[in-house]
Amino acid sequence: MDQQNKPGVLAVVVLGLVQILSWGGSFYLMAVMANPIVAETGWSQQWVYGALSTGILVSGLLAPLSGRIIARTGGRLLLALSGAVMAIGLVIMGLSHSLLLFMGAWAIIGVGMAMGLYDALFATLGTRYGGQARGAITSITLISGFCTTLVWPGTALLIHLLTWRGACFAIAAMLLLVLPAYFYALPNRSLALKPTAQAASAPQQDIAPSLFWLLCAIFTLASVIMTAISVQLISLLQASGYTLASALGISAILGPCQVGSRIVDILFKRGHPIWTAFFSVGLVALGLLLLALFPQLALLSMVLYGAGNGLRAIVRGTLPLAMVKPEAYAVVVGRMARPALIGQALTPLAGGYVFETFGASATMGLLCALALLNVALVMVLKQRLPARPASVP
Structure with a gap:
């Protein structure tokens, strides 16, 4: 494949910034906005x-x-229109005076979210650029790793200045920038791999069912572990004897560790993505x-967990890319996304x-069991991978 047939540096930066805006205007919004909404509405x-769970579902x-x-x-058009759809939802949200609305x-x-977050973007890049998309996917996740660092304080400021409805x-309005941004970053001439209706209708020919369901399970x-930790980490740390201030301080290390692990992955991007998957699930389980066993080492445990979780987004995009043909990649990724998002x-x-x-100890035990199960599943996947070169640069 022609070496020019991949996104340029500026295009990757734009895509990363658009992902920050898209995630910040959807998935991460309620972390800051929920309390003001409850206080004003009484819901x-x-x-x-x-x-939020409804949106994810x-x-x-x-x-x-x-x-x-x-x-x-x-x-290209699906991604470009995603910002307008989210914007419509936010306007209705800002006008809502009933819980049903x-x-x-x-x-x-x-x-x-289905139109414009990671899964849709990675599917588009994989369809367009094949194996050349791996570097772009890793770089985009590196940039968007700063999402909560930028979005949460920014959203809090907007709520302070405009109330939560005005912030919506x-x-x-900012999400309307998504359309021109995608039109710039994904010009038509970049479409190197022409999608086909046949690929859209028969993805099962490109990946064995056992491998597909293994990837879905992994x-x-x-995703379940990440969501549980995101929701319950502060409570788990407090149950281990930490004060609220200490728990917040320890949890703050997650963001930098996620970004750091993605930088490391860029340095080793020529390795097969299965090794990135091993590091991801292994570090999460170890953390x-x-x-669970040594709560006094919570800071170190969160460094390990944060590094492993940081690689998770890269694995979602690059591991299927190494296992299916580019023209079938979008459909396979879309099918894999459903169980993860429902979970x-x-x-x-x-x-x-x-x-x-059952309490904090049982919750930690369950999360550890799920993490160890995921390590075992990645080991099984490694054994079942086809003995052929991966389509990576």
Whole structure:
């Protein structure tokens, strides 16, 4: 493949910034906005967070359809319109004075998430550039690794200046920049690998069912663990004897560790992505086991966990890319995204039940068991990989 047939540096930077805006206007929004919404409306916090779960669930249900559309069209227009769909959802959210309308707004945001977050972008890049997309995927996740660092303080500032409703309108306006950004970063002339209707209709010919379901299980377990830790880490640390201030300080190390691990992966990008998967699940398991057995080493455990979790997004994009043909990649990734996103949507409810019913120790034990199971699944996948060169640069 022609070496020029990959995104340029400026295009990759633009795509990374667009992902920060897209994730910040959807998945990460409620972390800062939930409390002001509850305070103003009086709605139950459980229902307010449940709206986010609704969005994730809708995104998961639509992910295979998104993959098929990308396989047929190349994905450029779908990605470009994702910002407008999220913006519509945010405007409705800002106008919501009933919980039902609020939930409906998040269903619309979920449609935008299926159109424009990592899975859709990675599918588009894989379809366009084949193995050459790996470097771009890693670089994009490196840039977007700063998402919460930028988005949470920025959202808090908008809420302070404009109230949460005004912040919804302001973020919706910024999301309109997504369309020209994608049109710039993904010009038509870059479409090196023409998508076909045949690829969109028969992805099963390009990956064995056993490998497909192994990948689904690995990605779903990784997503469930990540979501559970994101929701419950502070509570788990406090249950281990840390003060709220200490727990917040320890959790702050996750972001830099995620970015650091992605930089390391860039240095070793010519290795097969299965090794990135090994490091990812292994570091996550080691970090969680360390926290469960030696809570006094929580800082070190979060360094390990953060590094492993940072590689998770890269593995989602690059491991399937090394296993299927580029023209079928979008459909396969879309199908794989559904169970992972549905798992993410259900995790806060299930995790909350386990924590409330059985306590922090049982919750940590369950997370450690899931992490060790994921290590075993990656080992099985390694044994079953076809003995052929990966389509990586």
